[in-house]
Amino acid sequence: MTVELHADERWAQNLRRMLVGARHEAVMAIARPVRPETEYRAEDTVFRQLHEAGKQVRVLLSAAYVSSRGRQSVLRQFTLGSRIRVTDTEFCNALIVDRERAALWSAAPGEAPRGYLVAEPALLGVVHQFATRTWHSARDLHDHLEVRDGLDVVALAVVEQLYAGAKDETAARALGVSLRTYRRYVAQLMTRFEVSTRFQLGVRVRELGLLG
Template sequence: MEHKRFGRLATGIVRFSQDGHWDQDVQQLLRFARREAVVAVSNPANSVDHLRLGQVVVDDLLSAGKQVRLLYSPDYLELRDRRPLLRHSSRGAQIRVTDNDFHNALIIDRRVAVLWSGAGADQPYAYLVREPALLRALHQFALLSWQSGHGLSEPAGGRIVLDDTARAVLNTLNLGLIDEAAARRLGVSLRTYRRHIADLMARLEVRSRFQIGVRAAQLGMLDDSSGTHGMSGF
C-alpha cells in the first residue's frame, strides 16, 4: 500500500509518492532527529524542488545543532554548484565523496530512514523505513561508504589546489594581518574578505583560523618567504 504521510507508520516499510506534500513530510520527519542525520545522494535529480529540499533538510538540521554527515557520488557533484556544500561544511557538516554505489537516502538517529527511488522520473517515489534490522544494515552500509570516501575538496590525486584568491587570503593570515588591513591589501571589502576566509575553512575542512594554519602547514601551502613566525596570525 502506498501512503503519502509519514506520521501513519509506527514500524515497518512504506512506499509513498513525492507529491505536493513532500516538503511538509520531510519537515515532519526532521522533528524525530535527536542527535545526527546522514544524507546520502548518489543519483542526479532533475527536479529543482528536489535540490531545494536537500538544502532545506541540511540547513534545518545544522540550525538545530544536529550532527550532519553528507555523502555524495562523483556523478552527483559534477552537476552541482559546490558553494552551498562548502557553506554547509563551514557550518559544521561533514562531507565525503565515494565511488560506492548507493541509493539516495536520509537516515536519522539510526531510527528512521527514507530511501529515494526513481530519481529523474516523472513521478519519483520513496520508501520510509522503521524496520530495526534494515535500519542497522542501511546505517552500516552508509558508514562503510563514508569510510571509503574522501573529502569534498580533495581531487582524485588527493591534493587540494587553491586558486590565486585563496592563496592571497592564506598569505594575509600567515602574515598575521588584522582583517581590516588584510582586506585593504587585497582590495576587497571586509565582508568579502571574511567570506573568503569562510570559503577557505570549507576547502580545508577546518572550523577555525588556527586550524587553517595547521592544515595549510601540513599540506605545504604556506609561503616560505613569509617565515613560520606568522603562524600566530591564524
C-alpha cells in the same frame, strides 16, 4: 515496517519534518538529484542547526551528484565542512534518523521519485551500517573539489592511461602529445600526489575518485 512514500507536494516537507525531529543522529546520502537545489539548501540549514545542538550529523554525496551540480552549486547547497563527504560507491538516496527510521528514494530521469519509509530494525541496521561505513571511507567534499579542479583535461587523461597500464608511447599517441610531454605530465602528477612510483600514483588517484 516498510511503507511506500508518495512523491506529492508534501514530499520535501515530510522529509524535512523527519530530519528536524532527530534527537541524536541524522545521516543523509544523495546519489542523484531529484529535487530543486533550494530544497537541499533548506535541509542544509536543518543539518547545521542539528550540528550546533550537538547532534551527530553526516552528509554523503556521490561523485556523480557533485559533477552534475557543479562546484558552486554544491558549495551553496552544503556548508557543513568536514561533515560532508564524497564517494564513488553506488547507493540510493537516503535519510536515516536516530537509527529508528529511514526514507529511501530514487528516480529515473524525467520521472517522479519513488521511495519507502523503513522502520524494520534489521533492515534499518543494514542501511545505517552501509551509509556510515561508506561515509567514513569517503573523501572530504573540499578535498574532492580541489583535487579535480587542479587537474586539466590532459592530466586527467594521463591518469586514465596510467591506470589502464598503457605504455608511454601508446599513451602519448592516444592523447596526441609528444612522448616528452606525456612523461612530464606523469612526473608532475607523481610530485603533486607525493608518490615515488607509478603504481602508487594509480592507487592514489583511484582513492581520490579521479577515474571513471
